[in-house]
Amino acid sequence: xxxxxxxxxxxxxxxxxxxxxxxxxxxxxxxxxxxxxxxxxxxxxxxxxxxxxxxxxxxxxxxxxxxxxxxxxxxxxxxxxxxxxxxxxxxxxxxxxxxxxxxxxxxxxxxxxxxxxxxxxxxxxxxxxxxxxxxxxxxxxxxxxxxxxxxxxxxxxxxxxxxxxxxxxxxxxxxxxxxxxxxxxxxxxxxxxxxxxxxxxxxxxxxxxxxxxxxxxxxxxxxxxxxxxxxxxxxxxxxxxxxxxxxxxxxxxxxxxxxxxxxxxxx
Numbered sequence: 035x036x037x038x039x040x041x042x043x044x045x046x047x048x049x050x051x052x053x054x055x056x057x058x059x060x061x062x063x064x065x066x067x068x069x070x071x072x073x074x075x076x077x078x079x080x081x082x083x084x085x086x087x088x089x090x091x092x093x094x095x096x097x098x099x100x101x102x103x104x105x106x107x108x109x110x111x112x113x114x115x116x117x118x119x120x121x122x123x124x125x126x127x128x129x130x131x132x133x134x135x136x137x138x139x140x141x142x143x144x145x146x147x148x149x150x151x152x153x154x155x156x157x158x159x160x161x162x163x164x165x166x167x168x169x170x171x172x173x174x175x176x177x178x179x180x181x182x183x184x185x186x187x188x189x190x191x192x193x194x195x196x197x198x199x200x201x202x203x204x205x206x207x208x209x210x211x212x213x214x215x216x217x218x219x220x221x222x223x224x225x226x227x228x229x230x231x232x233x234x235x236x237x238x239x240x241x242x243x244x245x246x247x248x249x250x251x252x253x254x255x256x257x258x259x260x261x262x263x264x265x266x267x268x269x270x271x272x273x274x275x276x277x278x279x280x281x282x283x284x285x286x287x288x289x290x291x292x293x294x295x296x297x298x299x300x301x
Contacts, residue, residue: 038127039127040077040126045059055106060101060103070166070170071090072163074101079124087105087112093169134167134253151174151223153178154227155217155227160231160232161181168195174196175196176224177195179200179201201215212235224248227248227250231255239252240295244295250296253292254291254293255291
């Protein structure tokens with residue numbers, strides 16, 4: 035297993051998309067191949083903030099390997115990131131965690147000689163890691179995105195998906211409601227579902243998929259401390275067998291953040 039070490043990246047862009055959501059592009063140089071759904075740990079310059087901040091990788095430039103990150107200002111650490119300027123360096127660790135499965139979809143497309151129907155469902159800051167996934171997946175991709183008020187990355191998804199639908203709880207864009215309202219609008223019957231977003235949304239997606247016997251992969255959002263599986267702060271319950279007592283704790287940062295939708299046990 036490749037040993038991860040903290041590296042430095044040069045900031046090429048750091049701009050606000052909305053009052054609370056920022057886009058950062060990092061020049062990392064050529065690194066080992068990333069898998070959609072992985073994240074990196076960003077380190078603050080303020081020495082009083084020892085713990086890194088995990089940020090999902092939104093997109094990877096095919097030629098340069100640069101990382102595109104979308105992050106939300108949630109506290110002092112992410113607020114510090116907003117003040118960083120172009121050409122400044124920042125410490126990072128990664129890519130980390132497990133990503134979405136791509137091989138099954140590719141194999142199915144080749145075997146069936148037809149495009150596979152894929153449904154990609156994102157909510158809030160769970161939307162960014164689904165962009166790189168949408169780029170790499172083969173098949174007919176339909177994307178459902180849910181936000182509170184302001185949307186992000188919609189035009190980017192339109193470039194790589196057959197269909198993109200948006201819901202906002204305030205009704206400022208798309209339909210007024212949640213991403214689950216989008217899901218119930220049509221008789222979707224995809225071959226595979228991929229989803230990332232808040233826990234309540236993921237639980238609803240899981241239930242919807244189970245009722246229709248559709249395989250799913252869910253990327254969980256949990257508070258992380260170390261980001262490498264050492265501190266056991268970000269554990270979740272997963273099924274280990276057919277019986278109710280057959281379950282175990284897994285680390286979202288190390289064993290996830292992406293899990294088989296059938297295995298996740300929401301409480």
